[in-house]
Amino acid sequence: MRGPLPRPELHSIAVHAASRSGGAPTSEPLHLLAANENPYDPLPGVLDAAIAAARRFNRYPDLGCERLIDALACRFDLPPTRFAAGAGSVGVIQSLIQAMAAPGDEVMYGWRSFEAYPVITTAICGATAVGVPLTDDGYHDLDAMAERVTERTRLIFLCTPNNPTGTAVRRDELAKFLDRVPENVLVVLDEAYAEYVCDKDAVDGATICREYPHVAVVRTFSKAFGLAGLRIGFAIAPEPVAAALRMTAPYGVSQIGQEAAIASLAATDEVMKRVDVVVAERLRMENALIEQGRPISRSQANFLWLPLRERSAEFADACARAGIAVRVFAEEGVRVTVGSRESNDLFLATAANIPAGA
Numbered sequence: 001m002r003g004p005l006p007r008p009e010l011h012s013i014a015v016h017a018a019s020r021s022g023g024a025p026t027s028e029p030l031h032l033l034a035a036n037e038n039p040y041d042p043l044p045g046v047l048d049a050a051i052a053a054a055r056r057f058n059r060y061p062d063l064g065c066e067r068l069i070d071a072l073a074c075r076f077d078l079p080p081t082r083f084a085a086g087a088g089s090v091g092v093i094q095s096l097i098q099a100m101a102a103p104g105d106e107v108m109y110g111w112r113s114f115e116a117y118p119v120i121t122t123a124i125c126g127a128t129a130v131g132v133p134l135t136d137d138g139y140h141d142l143d144a145m146a147e148r149v150t151e152r153t154r155l156i157f158l159c160t161p162n163n164p165t166g167t168a169v170r171r172d173e174l175a176k177f178l179d180r181v182p183e184n185v186l187v188v189l190d191e192a193y194a195e196y197v198c199d200k201d202a203v204d205g206a207t208i209c210r211e212y213p214h215v216a217v218v219r220t221f222s223k224a225f226g227l228a229g230l231r232i233g234f235a236i237a238p239e240p241v242a243a244a245l246r247m248t249a250p251y252g253v254s255q256i257g258q259e260a261a262i263a264s265l266a267a268t269d270e271v272m273k274r275v276d277v278v279v280a281e282r283l284r285m286e287n288a289l290i291e292q293g294r295p296i297s298r299s300q301a302n303f304l305w306l307p308l309r310e311r312s313a314e315f316a317d318a319c320a321r322a323g324i325a326v327r328v329f330a331e332e333g334v335r336v337t338v339g340s341r342e343s344n345d346l347f348l349a350t351a352a353n354i355p356a357g358a
């Protein structure tokens with residue numbers, strides 16, 4: 001073939017299967033339980049802030065996201081110098097890997113976990129991905145991960161709660177792990193689902209990152225805060241790392257996104273009321289699935305994980321026929337977002353008609 005060709009590593013990026021959830025509005029009567037989105041429409045005050053900002057979109061956004069970062073610094077009671085915002089937490093994760101890992105360096109994570117880690121590490125950044133298998137029940141195997149640290153390890157991602165298994169890392173096991181990881185290795189807690197965590201023993205990154213100099217936290221406005229379409233996430237990181245992140249993706253967050261995020265922080269009480277409803281729905285769905293005889297584990301996020309193995313595709317197909325989009329991981333399992341009550345009811349009724357099998 002002739003003509004300029006992109007780096008061959010990029011061929012390995014699978015087209016994102018969840019894209020059916022996003023994009024332009026369609027008339028398809030689909031129940032969107034594939035992308036862990038917030039089922040609620042935007043909060044009125046947040047929408048107003050975004051619309052007001054839209055009236056000025058001929059202007060560039062605030063390069064430093066200063067008011068947003070000040071609001072975050074105030075919320076978490078940490079200096080603004082420890083924060084960086086980006087185009088979704090995926091944007092922040094990409095900046096982190098670019099800032100920390102050169103070709104030959106290793107980026108470790110538990111696996112199965114968030115697909116962005118291997119894609120960004122290998123295809124986009126040319127670094128080496130080290131995926132350490134989860135335990136059989138879908139938890140991070142922190143002992144195995146500590147043992148895999150080498151001189152080339154630069155970054156370790158811990159997704160907690162883990163996407164897609166829904167399990168959270170516990171405080172006590174993390175403390176032991178962090179004591180074993182050398183201080184030149186940055187441990188990143190990806191807490192995209194932090195707001196949904198109920199387990200009192202689960203890690204809270206905002207606390208841990210005060211106690212350890214080699215911990216960063218990545219959070220997002222996409223899930224509980226419902227701003228997925230506006231692309232805004234942030235990191236709390238050691239100061240030199242945060243400074244690097246602020247430099248690597250200039251103008252990454254639109255002013256509409258910044259204003260919506262600031263308004264969302266101000267509306268945290270309302271946001272958390274919605275989170276409470278989702279958590280109650282999560283429990284209701286878990287109980288119903290267990291009653292159906294399905295082996296699920298309790299989730300700490302806004303989705304459920306059904307480890308259906310070789311029966312995953314068949315289950316997802318049956319959901320699709322009922323107008324429900326779920327996320328299938330071939331031969332591993334199906335991830336189902338906790339959505340609106342109506343969508344959840346339809347999902348439970350559909351699942352009840354799929355044989356639970358052996």
Ligand SMILES: *Cc1c(COP(=O)(O)O)cnc(C)c1O
Binds near residue numbers: 036087089232
């Ligand atoms: C959804 C998700 C994100 C958030 O992505 P955004 O880019 O902020 O929309 C980050 N990490 C994990 C594990 C996720 O599941």
